[in-house]
Amino acid sequence: MDKKKEGKEKAGRFQSWLDGETDIYAGVMETRPQKEYEPSPYFLRQQEKDRRRIAERVNNVEHNKEYRFFKRVYRVLAVVFALSFIVLLVMAVSWLPPVGQAANPDNNEVSARYIENGLQETGSVNIVTGMILTYRAFDTFGETNVLFIATCCVMVMLLVDEALLKKQGADNDRKYEPKNDAILQGMAFVLCPVIFIFGIYVILGGHLGPGGGFSGGAVMGAGLILYVSAFGFQKTQRFFNETVYKTAKITSLVMYGLVGSYFYITGANGLENHIPLGLPGHILSGGIILPINICVGIEVACTMYAFYALFRRGGL
Amino acid sequence: MAEWIRFIAGSLFLLIGMMIFCVQLFGVFRYKYVLNRMHAAAMGDTLGISFSLVGLMIFAGFQFVTLKFALVILFLWCASPVSSHLIARLEVTTNEKLEEYCEIREDMERENSAEAKKEEEI
Numbered sequence: 001m002d003k004k005k006e007g008k009e010k011a012g013r014f015q016s017w018l019d020g021e022t023d024i025y026a027g028v029m030e031t032r033p034q035k036e037y038e039p040s041p042y043f044l045r046q047q048e049k050d051r052r053r054i055a056e057r058v059n060n061v062e063h064n065k066e067y068r069f070f071k072r073v074y075r076v077l078a079v080v081f082a083l084s085f086i087v088l089l090v091m092a093v094s095w096l097p098p099v100g101q102a103a104n105p106d107n108n109e110v111s112a113r114y115i116e117n118g119l120q121e122t123g124s125v126n127i128v129t130g131m132i133l134t135y136r137a138f139d140t141f142g143e144t145n146v147l148f149i150a151t152c153c154v155m156v157m158l159l160v161d162e163a164l165l166k167k168q169g170a171d172n173d174r175k176y177e178p179k180n181d182a183i184l185q186g187m188a189f190v191l192c193p194v195i196f197i198f199g200i201y202v203i204l205g206g207h208l209g210p211g212g213g214f215s216g217g218a219v220m221g222a223g224l225i226l227y228v229s230a231f232g233f234q235k236t237q238r239f240f241n242e243t244v245y246k247t248a249k250i251t252s253l254v255m256y257g258l259v260g261s262y263f264y265i266t267g268a269n270g271l272e273n274h275i276p277l278g279l280p281g282h283i284l285s286g287g288i289i290l291p292i293n294i295c296v297g298i299e300v301a302c303t304m305y306a307f308y309a310l311f312r313r314g315g316l
Numbered sequence: 317m318a319e320w321i322r323f324i325a326g327s328l329f330l331l332i333g334m335m336i337f338c339v340q341l342f343g344v345f346r347y348k349y350v351l352n353r354m355h356a357a358a359m360g361d362t363l364g365i366s367f368s369l370v371g372l373m374i375f376a377g378f379q380f381v382t383l384k385f386a387l388v389i390l391f392l393w394c395a396s397p398v399s400s401h402l403i404a405r406l407e408v409t410t411n412e413k414l415e416e417y418c419e420i421r422e423d424m425e426r427e428n429s430a431e432a433k434k435e436e437e438i
Contacts, residue, residue: 181405187398191391 123277124207124286133212133289137260144296147303148253154307160314179232188230195223203297207286213296220297221304228305233313240305242316249302252295259288259295322374329371336364349417350407354400361396365389 016022025031039047061067097104114131124130132140203216228236266273278285309316336359343356366389373385408414 181402183401184398187394191394194391 119280122286122289123280124289125280126207126209126211129206129212129289129293130286133207133292134263134287137263137288137292140292140296141256141260144253144256144299147299148249151249151303151306151310154310158310158314162315165313165315181230184230188226192223192227192230195226196220199223199297199301203293204283204290206293207289208281208283213293214300216293217297217300218304220301221308224301224305225308228309233309237316240316245302245306245316248298252298252302256292256295256299259291263288322377326371326374329367329374333364333366333368333371336360336367340364351404351418354403358396358400362393365392 013022057064101107114127114135118127118130119125122130122134124134199216199220201216202211202219203213206212206216224236224240263273263275265271273287275287277287280286284290306316340356340360343359344353347353347356369385369389373382376382376385411417414420
């Protein structure tokens with residue numbers, strides 16, 4: 001009876017130690033607080049001596065033979081390396097075929113087909129846009145995904161908790177950054193709408209001339225960054241916060257995926273494509289190019305702004 | 317004849333622009349202090365690029381592209397001075413030994429310190 005009780009008690013104590021409730025060593029073992037480390041005066045003197053000796057040797061550049069030798073060899077090697085690199089590059093360029101010859105390897109049946117049938121098959125006056133957004137739409141989809149994944153990774157690393165952000169507030173190294181600058185605000189008030197309109201023009205005119213989603217999105221992202229640096233994050237969050245960012249980004253990516261996969265499936269299986277090509281040269285033409293350009297533009301603008309905001313503030 | 321006049325005028329403007337760019341590059345690497353370098357750099361961003369673009373406008377003749385060039389000049393003349401102003405203001409607010417490099421008017425100094433105090437209060 002007695003033994004059983006003892007065993008139970010031991011088991012109970014073991015259980016409570018496992019759970020971290022009691023420390024079985026407390027009160028049983030002799031415990032003493034650790035003494036603070038005090039170096040002896042001899043050691044301190046020796047340390048100071050060593051430090052001075054090393055500093056003298058390191059800073060004595062003029063009488064250091066090894067350093068001077070290294071410096072001379074470094075200079076000679078740098079010149080030799082740069083010269084050999086220049087020679088290599090010039091030789092590589094000199095072996096390139098001259099521009100515009102019919103026998104050049106880039107004049108093959110692929111580019112000939114793009115140039116001959118591109119306008120009829122894609123409905124885009126700008127052949128380059130027609131190429132990257134219809135013939136190579138799958139590749140461009142991958143690029144857009146790369147942008148998405150890149151922002152996701154930056155968010156994982158740099159996104160700071162909202163409460164922590166508020167607590168830090170003006171307490172970081174950006175305390176002395178010029179805030180609410182009247183000249184910048186006046187200029188941004190004039191320039192931001194112009195930049196946004198230009199970005200939209202570049203995105204919508206991608207199939208009619210130079211432009212497209214990537215360049216137009218970059219322009220719009222730059223406009224957003226200008227607005228933030230002029231008016232601050234609080235004013236920007238009224239129309240572009242994390243919810244808007246997530247919605248816009250994911251919606252545009254999914255839209256691109258849907259439009260693109262419809263295009264791949266119908267094209268790969270020889271099915272009829274129901275997206276009208278329109279009249280070449282009109283703004284509503286080019287089949288899937290215009291919607292895809294808009295999606296890519298939103299994606300790129302969000303990415304640019306998110307990078308800026310995450311690196312500067314740790315939040316959107 | 318008209319073609320020749322246009323060619324000469326356009327290339328003259330382009331050459332002046334290139335020269336200003338050279339002066340800018342020289343200044344950026346010659347000077348050691350931020351505000352001097354900024355002055356040199358801003359000169360190329362406004363004057364040099366506008367001369368070059370006027371030269372290109374003369375080459376392009378009177379068409380839609382010319383208008384775009386003019387808009388680029390307008391944009392750069394808006395953007396470049398503002399960025400220079402911001403760099404200068406950052407230098408003034410962050411450099412503690414500013415009086416070693418340039419003279420400061422007394423009323424300006426007071427204004428700056430008042431501004432800094434206000435920002436600290438916020």
